[in-house]
Amino acid sequence: MIQLIRGFKDILQPEAGLWQHIEKEARKLFEIHGYQEIRLPILEKTELFARSIGETTDIVEKEMYTFTDRGGDTLTLRPEATASVVRAYIQHKLSGTEPVRKFYTIGPMFRRERPQKGRYRQFYQIDVEAFGIASPYIDAQMILMLATLMERLGVTGISAHINSLGCPDCRPRYRETLTAFIEARKEQLCEDCLRRKDKNPLRVLDCKSESCRKAMAEAPELLDELCAPCAEHFAVVRRELDRRSLAYKVDKRLVRGLDYYTRTAFELQTDMLGAQSSVAGGGRYDGLVKALGGPDIPAIGFAIGFDRLVEVIAQTRPPEEARPEVFFIPLGEKAMEKAFDFCMQLAEKKIAAEADYSGRSLKALMKRADRLAAPRVVILGETELQKGLATVKTMASGEQEDIPLENLVERLSLP
Structure with a gap:
């Protein structure tokens, strides 16, 4: 791999x-x-x-x-x-x-x-x-x-x-003063600072080496110049x-x-x-x-x-997983087609909706809905489709309601 x-x-x-x-x-x-x-x-x-x-x-x-x-x-x-x-x-x-x-x-x-x-x-x-x-x-x-x-x-x-x-x-005046200060302490400087001290003496001031920091502790301040x-x-x-x-x-x-x-x-x-x-x-x-x-x-x-x-x-602020506002559980091929249509219609209304098209059991898909933490779950089975209804479950309260399919997008668009 x-x-x-x-x-x-x-x-x-x-x-x-x-x-x-x-x-x-x-x-x-x-x-x-x-x-x-x-x-x-x-x-x-x-x-x-x-x-x-x-x-x-x-x-x-x-x-x-x-x-x-x-x-x-x-x-x-x-x-x-x-x-x-x-x-x-x-x-x-x-x-x-x-x-x-x-x-x-x-x-x-x-x-x-x-x-x-x-x-x-x-x-x-x-x-x-x-x-x-x-x-x-x-x-x-x-x-x-x-x-x-x-x-x-x-x-x-x-x-x-x-x-x-x-x-x-x-700054040139300060560089001269600083260079003289560094030269007097060059034995205490790291290899990088020894290389920098002539071309780039200001860089010696921000070296993280402990020996360099001690050597430069009393260095002249640019603010004074x-x-x-x-x-x-x-x-x-x-x-x-x-x-x-x-x-x-x-x-x-x-x-x-x-x-x-x-x-x-x-x-x-x-x-x-x-x-x-x-x-x-x-x-x-x-x-x-x-x-x-x-x-x-x-x-x-x-x-x-x-x-x-x-x-x-x-x-x-620990990162939070994005979650769909609505999760569709379609049971059967016809239900999958309907769930797909509803997801696309809700997306047009800027409502995050997902559907599971795997064909797994209702029990398995309800477990997935729990993992996704979707506030509302819509169950579409053959019986519901024949009746022209969808079962909407509010996950926080456990309440369920049967809603006519022609009104479903409108109802799911409400807060």
Whole structure:
């Protein structure tokens, strides 16, 4: 028997119902705030991710699914969505008529990581991006929108973490200070951080190695080096979160290592997933559109880890099996034909109805009705058909009623 690939998963019912619920709530919230859905390919040129994520990151160096196709092009299964959204924004010249664009997309991403709880090699993200808005109000809106979605989904134990990454004017000074601090402690750093410290020193701050975390515990803070415009931008973000009573932590370890990431960075973390605590994260990337060959357009976005979010919600809201509102038990060929007609008529009225066409006994089919937890069961046998009646049983009370066939659809349509 052919088995599922390690690190991939099938999403079966009833879990798939929970996924649909999350998608529905997300779409509704984003569209109220003016975000429109964009659907993107899962394959892109490898160069797109090397330039957007960074050639020295673990994702590009170790985790991407990359191959050469028959035409000689090097292609990659997308490891994240932001780069693809930016590519589409540039390629279709969306800044030409109206630079302000707000998008969301939902779909699978691929990274060859070590599979573990809440982390898969094919994983899913909800991704939200806004272009053409430099104001800190959009930063605050995104963080508040994320918090609202978590509240609507019933997620508890969530904490918001925010930081400012500065800009090309003030960050170089901080990099110099940080690099000197790291150099003095390089003997305590892991192999990855030793490799990163010269090209990407900010990444050392968010290393999960215990020795690196201890070495960097007293590292200088980027917030102390912010220029006046960056400090004011961050102050407005904090003010708007405060005005709406959203609790948050200013987290100096929350960084993005590449230069086109600027100013606000944020994460939503939970205490319900052990070490893998982040369920959503994002930030401003004002330099990325230009870095990928587009105009100099500010942008900001976030991604929600769908798989992790499902795990969190399932702890307090176990997935429920979908059930038909009406279950038909047809006894005999003529009854099956009639049951099929009734199911189709009820479907037109948006009422979920199912019938069992297996020809098994009444006793066996009543057991199946119990397993499906259908509120009402309709029994159609030869005797009932000859009389022009159907027996409708309300499962909760056990009450039965004979209803004329010509009135059955109307009666079943009533609450």
